[in-house]
Amino acid sequence: MVSRVPEGSRVLDVATGTGMVAGELRRRGCDVVGLDQSDAMLRHAKHLARAVLGQAERLPFPDGSFDAVTFTYLLRYVDDPAATVAELGRVVRDGGTMASLEFFVPPDPAWRGAWYGYTRLAMPATGRLVSREWAGTGRFLGRSISEFWRRHPLPELAGWWRTAGIERPRYRVMSLGGGVVFWGVKRG
Numbered sequence: 001m002v003s004r005v006p007e008g009s010r011v012l013d014v015a016t017g018t019g020m021v022a023g024e025l026r027r028r029g030c031d032v033v034g035l036d037q038s039d040a041m042l043r044h045a046k047h048l049a050r051a052v053l054g055q056a057e058r059l060p061f062p063d064g065s066f067d068a069v070t071f072t073y074l075l076r077y078v079d080d081p082a083a084t085v086a087e088l089g090r091v092v093r094d095g096g097t098m099a100s101l102e103f104f105v106p107p108d109p110a111w112r113g114a115w116y117g118y119t120r121l122a123m124p125a126t127g128r129l130v131s132r133e134w135a136g137t138g139r140f141l142g143r144s145i146s147e148f149w150r151r152h153p154l155p156e157l158a159g160w161w162r163t164a165g166i167e168r169p170r171y172r173v174m175s176l177g178g179g180v181v182f183w184g185v186k187r188g
Contacts, residue, residue, distance in 0.1 A: 094188020
């Protein structure tokens with residue numbers, strides 16, 4: 001995802017969290033603004049030169065403000081993912097890049113079975129060893145991912161990207177099917 005953004009680009013990293021993607025973009029010579037709705041997460045992203053508190057659904061930037069927009073693990077957490085993709089596309093300049101990373105459900109039956117076991121049994125059990133909150137996260141995550149993809153299959157997401165002005169959005173299922181990367185260029 002990061003390799004598709006050229007050096008010197010002005011990049012908005014949405015749902016930046018602790019700033020891992022933003023940090024990698026900075027190391028590659030990009031001017032990065034990290035946006036997250038959680039002040040606590042932004043405090044962990046101290047290495048970001050510019051961190052902005054805000055929501056992906058209502059970005060505080062003018063149209064075409066960025067050469068690229070990246071986002072990770074975002075769409076399951078917004079009320080209207082199609083409208084959010086449109087809002088993200090709004091701040092990409094014509095000819096700019098948009099890229100995302102999301103968890104996915106493996107399409108291969110064998111890997112999907114292993115994934116279900118991991119997300120439904122191993123993650124909650126491991127989380128219980130850490131804390132009550134982590135146990136809840138472990139129980140939530142697998143179901144959240146499965147439900148999102150049941151409601152919104154890959155072709156539907158690609159349609160959202162096209163509606164947002166991203167030409168020929170492409171995606172690649174990775175990590176034995178546990179993740180999916182989307183990318184495309186805004187027509188202009």
